[in-house]
Amino acid sequence: MIFSAAEYSDRLRRVRDRMQTQGLSALLVADPANIYYLTGYNAWSFYTPQVLFVPREGEMIFFARQMDADGAFRTTWLPAENIYGYPERYIHRPYIHPFDWVMFKLRELGLTVPASEGHVGLEMDAHFFSPKAYRAIVNAVPEWSLVDCFELVNWVRVVKSSAEIQHMRQAGMVCSEAMNAAIDNVRVGMRQCDLAAKISAAQISGTPEFGGDYPAIVPMIPTGVEADTPHLTWNSKPFESGQAVVLELSGAFERYHTPLARTVSLGKPSAELDRVSKATDEALNAVIDVTQAGVPVNELARTWNWTLAKHGLEKPSRIGYSIGIGYPPDWGERTVSLRSEDETVLEENMTFHLIGGMWMDGFGYELSEPIRVTESGIEAFTSFPRHLICKEG
């Protein structure tokens, strides 16, 4: 077990407290990060349907494809008798769905009846829970009152335990190895793909003491004029003198993530990049200065916007989001977003990726920090200087 029995038990208790508050008699968890959080189950099996049934009382039951269910004991602490594999013949069929089988099994086990005494929560916006899966549930258990659980487990995950913080520190060490590989290797004439290869190798090798896990997102290295666009990955073109290279990458350790962004200028930065980078650095540092337990999230957004505005700049997207467990394609928790319209108040041991991403016309600049909120400020999971990095062009 990666975490203690007491920790898993506490996680389940907090999920059930929320279920109580939301009037749920049962919860169906499809998000692989939430399944991992509650059971430890971890495999690249989430491309076929799987679901964790969490009743208000009694034991959790996990359903996966037969071949994955057979080996689930290797990662989950759930007892074998609480794990069911649906037959292979349900995979990729137009007229049947694995959840037809799953729901009938729940009925056979006598678990649909107690669940129908309240509402049954679904993760309506989870990755890997399709409308077809949803309709299979509706059809198979028409007596259930189905409601959106509104990221119930994700919200339980927002405040981290000490053991989780320790995981994120380890992810931070992996992240530092990867960022160092990126900064040390990037140079004029190197192909973008070869830099991405160095970063990926460092992310996976991790440290001499412990290996890295696969990050939920591949290295992103938008470069030169293409850096005005987020979410591009890499191509085979060589880096050119005068280009600014945005490096956005994460360390991962046992599925916990600490993403980090820095920007490297290959040669003297343009006046515009110089101006935007300094404003962004100042704004991100200002955000970090006001971050501590008890502060409302929108205060961070206000600080960011106000500092940028002084420099005649603005950035309409959020400046960060809650981080922790991640599976492809996202390392965010899909809960707290650092923006004006978010009403969350910071608590100790919340963890965020604070990110200043400026996608300008013909260039881009990113500076970020993965952090933990403390009583009196923050703990940064990495320690790279917070400014534009200039290398020989």
Added chain:
Amino acid sequence: MIFSAAEYSDRLRRVRDRMQTQGLSALLVADPANIYYLTGYNAWSFYTPQVLFVPREGEMIFFARQMDADGAFRTTWLPAENIYGYPERYIHRPYIHPFDWVMFKLRELGLTVPASEGHVGLEMDAHFFSPKAYRAIVNAVPEWSLVDCFELVNWVRVVKSSAEIQHMRQAGMVCSEAMNAAIDNVRVGMRQCDLAAKISAAQISGTPEFGGDYPAIVPMIPTGVEADTPHLTWNSKPFESGQAVVLELSGAFERYHTPLARTVSLGKPSAELDRVSKATDEALNAVIDVTQAGVPVNELARTWNWTLAKHGLEKPSRIGYSIGIGYPPDWGERTVSLRSEDETVLEENMTFHLIGGMWMDGFGYELSEPIRVTESGIEAFTSFPRHLICKEG
């Protein structure tokens, strides 16, 4: 443009032919592989909702998050006026969804009315199309008759063009680099994570002539007793003498995939592994021998099962699936599965990952081949000997 205008036009024509057959006046495409197939759009932006509207007549309209829509022109050939970005404030909100905005925009553009003259097809089982997105469509355009399109675009993708085959050959070259890195480096005492790092670096660097793309699935290297379970990735343990290491990895080139599996025994294989590997090799070769245009898929499954049965073995899961464009978390096309109950008849330029995966009690063996179906047989995209590889233990 990665493919010619004529090729994109032909793809759209074939999609519309199927729409006609299925009685669809419009189609909403959410699967990033299908969006890429029809428009060339390619970015790691699929973790937030995006959708391509394909009317029976007129132009396709693409919707993405504002920051991604702004840079979409870098990869898609769609004209800028056919790309809309929904506002940032719709991201990760419990009570609104980006498709609220998207559907209202379609209404404003006058496109909901012609679409309501027939049925509107949805990709009900696509990754990254959530029940919440589905309900947003239902609520926003109640006059639409919504039906499952049953992987309409995926089925159009099954037979590849010459240009696509050329892409897969290049993916095959990347795959060979990665498999060579795996076979050459794996050795007793090396940590699993360090081998995965070598594989990943080779996948991304590609060849000296062209770089690799990120594969839709990370390297899988189930080892020793853990190889009785598919879909495990890696850990930090060193390889031990006597272990068999399953290597399942893909080459990717501009999103086209050629996955490949081989198994390496570190030292003399056990009698059981020897027996199972020889039976599997024989069965996969027998499948390859019968594969050619005109043969029904279930003939491949029958050949496989029959050959294994002679050796007293069986494998209940499919022995392969259609491959081509892939995005995380899957490199399969979710169409043709090579199994008894599939009624597809092979056509020239269909491409498959033929995979014999034997997950036994306490060990595993995998042998596979990415292939193209030809008039008279197959073209293999890689050329590794089809048997267990023995290295010094």
